[in-house]
Amino acid sequence: GDSVTQMEGPVTLSEEAFLTINCTYTATGYPSLFWYVQYPGEGLQLLLKATKADDKGSNKGFEATYRKETTSFHLEKGSVQVSDSAVYFCALRDSSYKLIFGSGTRLLVRP
């Protein structure tokens, strides 16, 4: 079945560092891809999405590009802030419209 694999965390960075969180997927067809963020004590929020190959999703300084050839959707940010500390989930929407999540990557940003 369809699946999503993310890099394990935690990822610990200093403020203003460059962030990459890797995400790869296995799916039949061409699923839509998403990044969700979960701040401490809260539910998940949609961060960005891409619906077809070569699309770039972006929001709040975060970007991810849908790479069909490498089945990847890596999350990047050029300069992280302490307020970006959260758990980030990569997800895909399968052919029956269900969301399949990766295991999540915790990001810790130090001042």
Next chain:
Amino acid sequence: NAGVTQTPKFQVLKTGQSMTLQCAQDMNHEYMSWYRQDPGMGLRLIHYSVGAGITDQGEVPNGYNVSRSTTEDFPLRLLSAAPSQTSVYFCASTLDRGKQDTQYFGPGTRLTVL
């Protein structure tokens, strides 16, 4: 709008006890779903509903029941709690199943089964 609300926020049960986790939304969303979140496993779909009176199983439905008598409410029932059901439970809703990317999540219920 209050969005998606869940009660209680925390709950401790003994093995074999039953309880209902409540979920409500005031956005007139047709599609609602329940997930459980376990360390290192992301979110897994338990049950979902595409509208009032219609429910279906997700990836991990065993031990849980749901019903959808109104558009607003989607309670999750544990009939006989087991330690394996210790988890954080999230309810989510979206306008329709084709728009699952814009799901709205509740704040979660942390359940411990002793």
